[in-house]
Amino acid sequence: MANKVKTISESLKKINEEANGFGLTRAKIVNANPEIIPNRETDSSVDHSEIVGRGNHVLEIVDLLLSATNQQLSVIPIVGMAGLGKTTVAKLVYNHELVKRHFDKIMWVCVSDDFNNKRIFREALESLTHHSSALENKNTILECLKKELQGKRYLLILDDVWNEEPMKWNTLWNCLLGINSNVGNNIILTTRSDNVAKITKTLPQHNLKKLSEDECWSIIKKKVSLNVRILLTPDLEAIGRDIAKKCGGVPLAAEVLGGTMSRKKEKSEWLAIQNNEIWNSLNGSNEMLPILKLSFDHLPSPSLKQCFAYCSIFTKDYKIYKEELIQLWMAEGFLQPSLGSCLVMEDIGNMCFDILLGNSLFQDEENDDYDNIIICKMHDLVHDLTLLVSKSKTLILNEDLVDGINLVQHLVFQSKGKSIPRIPSLKDGVWKLRTFILGNATLGNTIFNFECLRVLKLYGGSIKELPSSIGLLIHLRLLSISSTSIEALPKAITKLYNLQTLRINFCDNLKELPKDLKILINLRHIYFDGYRFSQIPKDLGQLTCLQTLQYFVVGQGTGFQIEELGCLNQLKGKLDILRLEHVKDKEASKNTKLVEKAKVYELGFYWSANREGNHNNDEEVLEGLQPHQYLKSLKIVGFGGEKFPSWMLTNDNLISIKLIGCKKCEVLPTLGLLPCLGDLEISDMDNVRSIGTKFYGNYNDGGYDKILFPCLKSLQLWLMRNLVEWTDVMEPTTMGMVFPCLKNLTIKYCEQLKSAPCHFPSLEKLEIWQTNSTTFEKISSKFTTLTSLEIGGISELASLPEQLLKNNSSLMSLKIWRCEDLVSLSPHGDVWGFYTSLRSLEIYHCKKLSCLPDGLHTLRSLEIFVVRNCPNLRSFPSLQSCISLSSLAINGCPNLISTPNLQDLHSLSSLTIRSCKRLMGLPDGLDYLTRLKYLSIGGFCEELDAFPSLSSIQHASLETLRLFGWAKLNSLPNDIQRFTTLTELLIQNFD
Known part of the structure; x- marks a missing residue:
C-alpha cells in the first residue's frame, strides 16, 4: 500500500510540474459558505439618492400627472430597452410624495406578456385592498373595483406591457372608463415596444436613453462602497471606469457588475473582470446576457450558483417569497454548512439571498413591518440568465x-x-x-x-x-x-x-x-391556520429542529399542554399561542422558555372569549410568558387579569402593541418610555375608567426627564365603553416631549370620555366617533397639521370648532357622520377661504343641519362633495369657484328647495340629485357639463305629474343614466331617446 501511495504522489507531482509549464495555476479552495460582507439596509421603497440619470424623467412625469386633470383617463408610456430602468422610474413616481397626495388611490399591476383583462383587474383590486382575491367573474371584479374607486381619482401603473393588439387594449380602456367617471385619472405604462406606446398613449411618451459612462461608474462606485474592506485606489478606479464603459449605458449591467466587484478586494480580481473574454463576444441585441453571465461566473461558491440557477423554476415577474425560496434551496441540498460550522442551513440561505440581492440579481424587494425582506423579483433578463445557467x-x-x-x-x-x-x-x-x-x-x-x-x-x-x-x-x-x-x-x-x-x-x-x-x-x-383547529398534533415538543410554528393551540391532555413549546429552542418569527385558559399556572407558562427564544419577534397571547370558569391565574400565566428582549410585536387578547406583567415595561425593542378585550384590567401599563413603539392599539377594555400619568411614564418631583412615546405614529382607542378621563402630562413645560411623531389618532366608541389631551404636534389624521362635543373640542383645540378629519356621532356638536377650522388650512379630507345636533359646519363662513387643499367634503345623516356655509364656493381644489340624508337642509350654496369638482351627490334631503347653478363646474363627471321631495326641477347649468358621464336623478316633488325635461343635458358624453320616479308619474321623459351613448340605464318607481 505504501508503494502504491508513493507512486500516486509522484504522478501527481509530475502532472503539477507539467501544468505549471503551460501557465496553469493551483485553484483556490472554495469554501462551502460564500464570503460575507456587512449586510446593506434595504426597503421596498426607492431612495431618490440611489437613482442615477433618471431624476429629470421622474420630475417630468410627476408634472404631467399633476397637470393632466382635464381628461377622464390619460396614459403616459415609459419606453426603453431591457435594463434601462423603466420599472425603477415608475416606482419612483409611484412613491413620490406629490403623487400620493394628488391621487386618492394608486394601483400597481405587473402585466408581462399575459395581457389578460380579468387578471389585470383582479390584481388592481388586490393592489387596492391589500388582500388576495379569489374572484373569477370579470363583472364581479369590475363591480368591486367600481366600488373602491367611486368618486376617487386614481393612478394605475401597468408594468412591463407587451400587448400590441389594439382590440385588447380598447377592451381594457373601455372597462376603466366605465369603472370611474371622474376626470384626472392616469395610467403609467412601461414597455420595451414603441408599438405598444403608439396604441396606448394620450400624453407624450418618455423614452429612456442609455446612461453616460460617468453615470454607470457612479452606480458601480456606490455598490463597491458598501464593502468597507475595499480601498478604492486610483488603480481600482481606473479599472472600474473602464468596466463602466463596457456596461453600454445600461443601469442593470452596472448594478450587477457593481455587486460582483463589491466582493472583490484585490486588483487582480478587478482585472480579471476587465479583461474577461466575454467583452469580445458582445453583439448588439444580445449583449446584456453575457454581461450578466459574467456576474454569475464570479459568484463566490458553487452552491450559490446552484441556488441562483434553481430560480429558473419561477415564471417571469413572479413574486418570490424569501422564506419559501430558502426552504426550496434547503430541500435541494444546496445549503450544507461546512464541517464544524455553527451555522444552520437557513443562515447560509439568508447569506446566499443577500449576496444575490447585493449583486442585483434579485430586485424590487418588499419588507414587512419589521424591516425584514419578505419578497423579491428578478428582472426579465436575469430570469433569462437563470434559464441559461440551469442547462x-x-x-x-x-x-x-x-x-x-x-x-x-x-x-x-x-x-x-x-x-x-x-x-x-x-x-x-x-x-x-x-x-x-x-x-x-x-x-x-x-x-x-x-x-x-x-x-x-x-x-x-x-x-x-x-x-x-x-x-x-x-x-x-x-x-x-x-x-x-x-x-x-x-x-x-x-x-x-x-x-x-x-x-x-x-x-x-x-x-x-x-x-x-x-x-x-x-x-x-x-405552516397551518391554527385558529381553524380545536386541537393540534400531540407531542410537538419532540420536533426539536422546528423553527417555524406560527400557531400553538393549548390543550389539556398530556402532549397538548403549553410545556411542549419549552423544547422548541429554534423557534423564530411569528408565534400565536391560543386557548391560554388551559394553562395551569405560572410555572407551566414559564416552561415555554419564551424568554430564551431570541428569534421569535412577533408574539400573540389569546384567551378564548367564551371560556368557562374563573380567570384567577391569568396574571401569573402572562407573567410566566415573558418573551425575549428582542421581541418586536406583542398582541394580548382576552386576558382576564387586572394588571399587566412587569416585563412589558422593559421590552425596549417593541414596535407594535395591541391590547384587546382585556375586560378586567383597570390600569393601562406604562408604555410611554418604550423607545421604539410605533403602533399602539387599545380596545374593548371595559374596566379602564382613566388613562393617567402612569400610562406615560414614572412621574416624580422633577417631572419627566425623557421624551414620551418618542416614536409612536399610530394610536387607536376602540370600544373603551367606560373610559371617562384621559389625562394630559402633568406639566405644560413637557408638552413638546409627548407624542412628537404621532400621525394617526383614532378614538371610536368611547361614549363616556369627558377629557383628553390636546397636544399632538405632528398629527395628520384624526378619526373620532361616539363621544361628546366638549371632548372633541378639547382634543382638537391645538391641532395645526391635520390633513384628514373624520367625525361621527359627536353629541351636542352644533358646529365644528372655529379654532380647528382656522388652524388646519392643509386639510384635504373632511367627513362627518351622524352628528345629529349639527346645525352648521362653522359658526362663521369666512374660514373656508383658508382651505386651498380641501379635496373631499362628505356629510352623512346630520338631521339638524339646515344650511351650508356660503364660503364653500371658494374651495377651488374640491373634487368630491357629498351630502346625504340631511332632512333639515333647505338650501345649497353657490359652487361657482369649485372648478375642480368632479363628483357632486345630494341625496335624501327632503326639505331642500333649491340647488346650485352648475354652469361653472366644467370638471363635473358624476352628478347625483335624489330623494329631495321639495325640488321642482333640475339645477341650472346642466347644458355646460360637457364631461358628465354619470347622472342619477329623481325622487322630486310629488306634486309634479311629469319628470323634468332632460333636453339640457349633454347627451354625447353620458354613459350611465339612472332615473327615479314618484307616485304621480306614469310615463318616462320623452327626451330619454337622445342618450344614444349610454352603457347603463336604470329606471325605477315609474308606475
Missing part, C-alpha cells in the same frame, strides 16, 4: 408534456383545472425529477414513482385529494399543499422522515392535522 434542467409547461425530457430535474406545470399532464414512460431510472410544482390539476399516482423527488408543491382548488402513495417519496424535503381543496391528509404522510418543510395553510376544507406529526423529527418549518 435545461428546468421545464415550465402549460400543456401536455413531451417525450425526451429525461434530463429535466425541475418541472413546473400550470393548468386551469385540467388533469395531470401526460408523463413519459419511465426507463431504468433515467428520470431524475427532484422538483415538481403542479397548479390546478387533478393529481394522479404516476408522480409518486419519482423516488428522487425532493420538492412537491401542489396548489389550486382542483386538487382535492392527496393519495396514500405519498409515503413512497422518502427523499421528500418540502411538501406544500397550501390553497388546495384537500379535506384529509393520508396517514402515510408521517412516513416522510426526511421532510423539512410542510405547508398546509389556506386549506379551508381540511378537517384536521396529521396526528403523528411528532414522527417527522427532521421537520423544521410547519
Whole structure:
C-alpha cells in the first residue's frame, strides 16, 4: 500500500510540474459558505439618492400627472430597452410624495406578456385592498373595483406591457372608463415596444436613453462602497471606469457588475473582470446576457450558483417569497454548512439571498413591518440568465408534456383545472425529477414513482385529494399543499422522515392535522391556520429542529399542554399561542422558555372569549410568558387579569402593541418610555375608567426627564365603553416631549370620555366617533397639521370648532357622520377661504343641519362633495369657484328647495340629485357639463305629474343614466331617446 501511495504522489507531482509549464495555476479552495460582507439596509421603497440619470424623467412625469386633470383617463408610456430602468422610474413616481397626495388611490399591476383583462383587474383590486382575491367573474371584479374607486381619482401603473393588439387594449380602456367617471385619472405604462406606446398613449411618451459612462461608474462606485474592506485606489478606479464603459449605458449591467466587484478586494480580481473574454463576444441585441453571465461566473461558491440557477423554476415577474425560496434551496441540498460550522442551513440561505440581492440579481424587494425582506423579483433578463445557467434542467409547461425530457430535474406545470399532464414512460431510472410544482390539476399516482423527488408543491382548488402513495417519496424535503381543496391528509404522510418543510395553510376544507406529526423529527418549518383547529398534533415538543410554528393551540391532555413549546429552542418569527385558559399556572407558562427564544419577534397571547370558569391565574400565566428582549410585536387578547406583567415595561425593542378585550384590567401599563413603539392599539377594555400619568411614564418631583412615546405614529382607542378621563402630562413645560411623531389618532366608541389631551404636534389624521362635543373640542383645540378629519356621532356638536377650522388650512379630507345636533359646519363662513387643499367634503345623516356655509364656493381644489340624508337642509350654496369638482351627490334631503347653478363646474363627471321631495326641477347649468358621464336623478316633488325635461343635458358624453320616479308619474321623459351613448340605464318607481 505504501508503494502504491508513493507512486500516486509522484504522478501527481509530475502532472503539477507539467501544468505549471503551460501557465496553469493551483485553484483556490472554495469554501462551502460564500464570503460575507456587512449586510446593506434595504426597503421596498426607492431612495431618490440611489437613482442615477433618471431624476429629470421622474420630475417630468410627476408634472404631467399633476397637470393632466382635464381628461377622464390619460396614459403616459415609459419606453426603453431591457435594463434601462423603466420599472425603477415608475416606482419612483409611484412613491413620490406629490403623487400620493394628488391621487386618492394608486394601483400597481405587473402585466408581462399575459395581457389578460380579468387578471389585470383582479390584481388592481388586490393592489387596492391589500388582500388576495379569489374572484373569477370579470363583472364581479369590475363591480368591486367600481366600488373602491367611486368618486376617487386614481393612478394605475401597468408594468412591463407587451400587448400590441389594439382590440385588447380598447377592451381594457373601455372597462376603466366605465369603472370611474371622474376626470384626472392616469395610467403609467412601461414597455420595451414603441408599438405598444403608439396604441396606448394620450400624453407624450418618455423614452429612456442609455446612461453616460460617468453615470454607470457612479452606480458601480456606490455598490463597491458598501464593502468597507475595499480601498478604492486610483488603480481600482481606473479599472472600474473602464468596466463602466463596457456596461453600454445600461443601469442593470452596472448594478450587477457593481455587486460582483463589491466582493472583490484585490486588483487582480478587478482585472480579471476587465479583461474577461466575454467583452469580445458582445453583439448588439444580445449583449446584456453575457454581461450578466459574467456576474454569475464570479459568484463566490458553487452552491450559490446552484441556488441562483434553481430560480429558473419561477415564471417571469413572479413574486418570490424569501422564506419559501430558502426552504426550496434547503430541500435541494444546496445549503450544507461546512464541517464544524455553527451555522444552520437557513443562515447560509439568508447569506446566499443577500449576496444575490447585493449583486442585483434579485430586485424590487418588499419588507414587512419589521424591516425584514419578505419578497423579491428578478428582472426579465436575469430570469433569462437563470434559464441559461440551469442547462435545461428546468421545464415550465402549460400543456401536455413531451417525450425526451429525461434530463429535466425541475418541472413546473400550470393548468386551469385540467388533469395531470401526460408523463413519459419511465426507463431504468433515467428520470431524475427532484422538483415538481403542479397548479390546478387533478393529481394522479404516476408522480409518486419519482423516488428522487425532493420538492412537491401542489396548489389550486382542483386538487382535492392527496393519495396514500405519498409515503413512497422518502427523499421528500418540502411538501406544500397550501390553497388546495384537500379535506384529509393520508396517514402515510408521517412516513416522510426526511421532510423539512410542510405547508398546509389556506386549506379551508381540511378537517384536521396529521396526528403523528411528532414522527417527522427532521421537520423544521410547519405552516397551518391554527385558529381553524380545536386541537393540534400531540407531542410537538419532540420536533426539536422546528423553527417555524406560527400557531400553538393549548390543550389539556398530556402532549397538548403549553410545556411542549419549552423544547422548541429554534423557534423564530411569528408565534400565536391560543386557548391560554388551559394553562395551569405560572410555572407551566414559564416552561415555554419564551424568554430564551431570541428569534421569535412577533408574539400573540389569546384567551378564548367564551371560556368557562374563573380567570384567577391569568396574571401569573402572562407573567410566566415573558418573551425575549428582542421581541418586536406583542398582541394580548382576552386576558382576564387586572394588571399587566412587569416585563412589558422593559421590552425596549417593541414596535407594535395591541391590547384587546382585556375586560378586567383597570390600569393601562406604562408604555410611554418604550423607545421604539410605533403602533399602539387599545380596545374593548371595559374596566379602564382613566388613562393617567402612569400610562406615560414614572412621574416624580422633577417631572419627566425623557421624551414620551418618542416614536409612536399610530394610536387607536376602540370600544373603551367606560373610559371617562384621559389625562394630559402633568406639566405644560413637557408638552413638546409627548407624542412628537404621532400621525394617526383614532378614538371610536368611547361614549363616556369627558377629557383628553390636546397636544399632538405632528398629527395628520384624526378619526373620532361616539363621544361628546366638549371632548372633541378639547382634543382638537391645538391641532395645526391635520390633513384628514373624520367625525361621527359627536353629541351636542352644533358646529365644528372655529379654532380647528382656522388652524388646519392643509386639510384635504373632511367627513362627518351622524352628528345629529349639527346645525352648521362653522359658526362663521369666512374660514373656508383658508382651505386651498380641501379635496373631499362628505356629510352623512346630520338631521339638524339646515344650511351650508356660503364660503364653500371658494374651495377651488374640491373634487368630491357629498351630502346625504340631511332632512333639515333647505338650501345649497353657490359652487361657482369649485372648478375642480368632479363628483357632486345630494341625496335624501327632503326639505331642500333649491340647488346650485352648475354652469361653472366644467370638471363635473358624476352628478347625483335624489330623494329631495321639495325640488321642482333640475339645477341650472346642466347644458355646460360637457364631461358628465354619470347622472342619477329623481325622487322630486310629488306634486309634479311629469319628470323634468332632460333636453339640457349633454347627451354625447353620458354613459350611465339612472332615473327615479314618484307616485304621480306614469310615463318616462320623452327626451330619454337622445342618450344614444349610454352603457347603463336604470329606471325605477315609474308606475
